[in-house]
Amino acid sequence: MKKKFACFAMAMVMVLGLAACGGKKEEAPAAPAESSNDASVSVFKVGTIGPLTGDAAIYGQAVANGAKIAVDQINAAGGAIQFELQSQDDEADGEKSVNAYNTLMDWGMQVMVGPTTTGASIAVSAQANADRTFMLTPSASSVDVIDGKDNVFQVCFTDPNQGVASADYISENMAGTKVAVIYRNDDAYSQGIRDTFVSEAAAKGLEVVYEGTFTADTATDFSVQLTGAQSAGADTVFLPIYYQPASVILSQANAMGYEPTFFGVDGMDGILTMEGFDTSLAEGVMLLTPFSADAEDERTQTFVKTYQEQFGNTPNQFAADAYDAVYTYAAALEAAGCTSDMSAADICEALVGVMTTISVDGLTGQGMTWDASGAVSKAPMAVVIENGTYVLP
Known part of the structure; x- marks a missing residue:
């Protein structure tokens, strides 16, 4: 299946202003x-x-x-x-x-x-x-x-923001796509983004054809999840996860000849500098991020x-x-x-x-502000990985 190379930027319209125990190490x-x-x-x-x-x-x-x-x-x-x-x-x-x-x-x-x-x-x-x-x-x-x-x-930006923004972009720019979601259900970050993504996808009429889960203890073999997504006809796989399990998913999908568009979130940032990872496997991967080192x-x-x-x-x-x-x-x-x-x-x-x-x-x-809940007001943008770098619109 041909990968889709697309990316977008959400406008940030705000008033401009000023402007992760022990102690082991x-x-x-x-x-x-x-x-x-x-x-x-x-x-x-x-x-x-x-x-x-x-x-x-x-x-x-x-x-x-x-x-x-x-x-x-x-x-x-x-x-x-x-x-x-x-x-x-x-x-x-x-x-x-x-x-x-x-x-x-x-x-x-x-x-x-x-x-x-x-x-x-x-x-x-x-x-x-x-x-x-x-x-x-x-x-x-x-x-x-x-x-x-x-x-x-x-x-x-918050998990709900990422889930909603991802669903909105896919529904608006990848019309007719069938989406699979693979997420870690023992991680608040992954679960939270998945929840808002699925909810927004339903509201926007985006077709989620498969959902697969994993835990920290099962993050080395994704054959069941990838086979499920492929069998369901998913041509986009949403990954609200960190880059380590995502790297395994990309490698195993490549080995089985499954080539959907993979769409990640900010936890995917770091995959290009992961030791031992073949960055060519990330070609065409999309992710939400508030920052690109390639910005001019x-x-x-x-x-x-x-x-x-x-x-x-x-x-x-x-x-x-x-x-x-x-x-x-x-x-x-x-x-x-x-x-x-x-x-x-x-x-x-x-x-x-x-x-x-x-x-x-x-x-x-630009013009970042905060509400009384503690959440920041700024918008994510999407980038696509091409030739080992993030490409902006």
Whole structure:
């Protein structure tokens, strides 16, 4: 079956403004600029939490790296708001993530970028809410992370947003296609996107002909799911999953000669840099992402160049979201009139009061705003993988 190479961009129309425990591995804190000795300068302690080791390390390392670049830039600019950064490893585990959070609190963390993954963020958000520590996760997209917590916000767009946007695009641009869905039913991220996708697909008259599930323990053999999708006549396979199982699916589909259009979401980001993966297997894969390293605007290119020089590889959207999170803190702390001698709890209350009033221009969205639920307002775009790179419209 011939693959379809198509992509789209959703318009982002907002008012422009300013603008992932234990501590198994700890990155050296990023020092504030020399001008921080000035009494008029406030140096805030910001911590990141994510999987710096383990299977999901590509995500946590990207978050730590993206945050570091933002901290370095802000400090070098010599403004009144500056940062000291420390990153902690949670191996994408909820219990270890809470331990990492406690380690950062012992260090004196005042604001948090993270955790990186959804499960860890759900665990930490409950603790941060009880402690009144402000939490801005760059990449945990489940609504369960922010639900009922007035001090927890997201930089990434939510799972419902991704599910709805994917269904809308497929129904509007791939008329008559038959869709199969393969998702991980023991993962809040995957399950959440699947739920909204299926609901929106039904509302739009999109035909879902097959659904197959897997768990963390069964993510090595997808022959049953792929055979089911192929037998049902699916010419598009929606994958609301992370890149590791997606790489196995692509490899096994290729081996059995099944060539649908594979359509993923932001968790697919990272597949092109996955060690040992043949990127030719991803040719024609589509995915939703708020960031492309191939974008030609000056800010993105500067970020990409700096990232490549410092870390030796190309940044993904997790790095970009973390970068935007730090700049969001700079905007919010200034808007709230916070100073670094304030307690984390006092800073939290101040930021809760201004988050719905600020607008931030970032790498992952122009004029980003937040509502009282903690969700960000920005739109995803779709890209297609061609010749080992993301291609924009």
